[in-house]
Amino acid sequence: MTQGARPPRRATTIAEVANAAGVSRQTVSNTLNAPHRVHPDTLARVTAAIEELGYRPDQSARSLRTGERRTIGYLAPVDDPFDPNPLMAGFLEALVDAAAAEGHRVLLVRPAPGEAAARAAIDELVAARQVDGLVFADVLHDDARVARAAGAGVPFAAFGRTTADLPQHWVDIDNGAAMAxxxxxxxARGHRRVGFAASAADLPWMAARREGFHAEARRLGLDVVQPPPGGPGAPGVAGAPGVAPLRALLRGPxxxxxxxxxxxxxxxxxYEAIRAEGLAVGRGVAVTGFHDTPLCRHLHPALTSVRLPLRAIASALVRLLLAQVRGQTVPAAGQVLATELVVRTSSE
Incomplete structure (x- = not known):
């Protein structure tokens, strides 16, 4: 030991807490694991002793007793660290907080691209008994990760809808209703001619947004403006990423x-296409987005966008997962949470 260095502090035992509070070891255990069984005065006394002595439960012993690892595995979607997905970064933060509120931590796993790698990662986590269950995001139709977890009997919760033949252990938003x-x-702001800007990505949530937009525009009798026939991006903006087709959309009376x-x-x-055509965002052409990522507040003008309830989604997923782990009743259907349209200068 280095001269002058203090020896490591010995961990406080449950017996020492019980002695300080004048109760049995079982009462201390109940205070930590079943506080509803403890008289309020006793609960306060034991809690004070725990804080004063700095007692921390032995998590490995608790895991042996309850069978819970107190760890949730999150198979993170593939992302680019130099161009990260801001929505999923926010979801991960919300998931870590929601797990911590339930006394769990999150084990982040990112398999290599491909279904085989995802299945192998799930098999490894299960074989090693490292997690109580799994959380998935960016769930696709016939998602191999969900199918593998369901087939292995592993508790899971999905941010995104699973197919009808799989357990409906999911939480999602109604993308079509949000776009409506x-x-x-x-x-309501008086716009009668509207356009829709989409990428070429063939993803279920993007398809739902596109369908929701067109269905509500038809219901309200709005004109949906498409690019000129034969022009860039024909026959429509959906499926034609980039600025060129948007500029074509914005030309003409x-x-x-x-x-x-x-x-x-x-x-x-x-925004870029509007300005390239000599128009003004907001005053000339209203614009809305979807996800309400931090960039919305910093654009000029600030962007109106649909905000996802990421904290509520993460909390619902953790509760759903832990209910399975603990053998509690799990709803037969998935859960849909409401979004919020945050109106800013771009569409006022």
């Missing part, structure tokens, strides 16, 4: 007075 809210907002984007990143292309 956007259309109603634009119609019948251009849209408002454009709804499927995401905040798509809205950046809309």
């Amino acid at each position: 809210d956007v259309v109603r907002h634009l119609a 019948d251009r849209p007075t408002a454009v709804a984007a499927e995401s905040d990143l798509s809205a950046l292309d809309v």
Whole structure:
């Protein structure tokens, strides 16, 4: 030991807490694991002793007793560290907080791209008994990760809808209804000619947003403006990423007075196209986004966008997962949470 260094502090035992509080070891255990069984005065006395002595339960012993590892595995979607997905970064923060509120930690796992690697990662986690269950995000139709977990009997919760033949252990938003809210907002501001900006990504949540936009525009009798026939991006903006087709959309006397984007990143292309055509965002052409990522507040003008309830989603996923782990009743259907349209200068 280095001269002058203090010896490591010995961990406080449950017996020492019990002695300090004048109770049995079982009462200390009940205070930690079943406080509803302890008289309020006794609970306060034992809690004070725990804080004063700095007692920390032995998590390994607790895991042996309860069978819980107190760890949730999160198979993170593939991402680029130099261009990260801001929505999923926010979801991860919310998931870590929600797990901590239930006394759990999150084990982050990122398999290599491909279904085989994802299945192997799940098999390894299960074989090593490292986690109580798994959380998935960016769930696709016929998702191999979900199928593997369900087939192995591993508790899981999905941010995104699973197919009908799999357990409905999911939490999601109604993407179509959220985009319908956007259309109603634009119609209420007097817009009668509207456009939709989307990427080429063939993803179920993007398809739902596109369908929600068109269905509500038809219901309200709005004109949906498409690029000129034979021009860039024909036959429509959906499926034609980039600024060029958007510029084509904005030319001519019948251009849209408002454009709804499927995401905040798509809205950046809309901003660029509007300015390239000598128009003004907001005053000339209203713009909306989707996800309400931090960039919305820093754009000029600030971007109206659909906000996802990430904290509520993460909390619901953790509760759903732990209910399975603890053998509690689990709802037969998935849970849909409401979004919020945050109105800013771009569409006022």
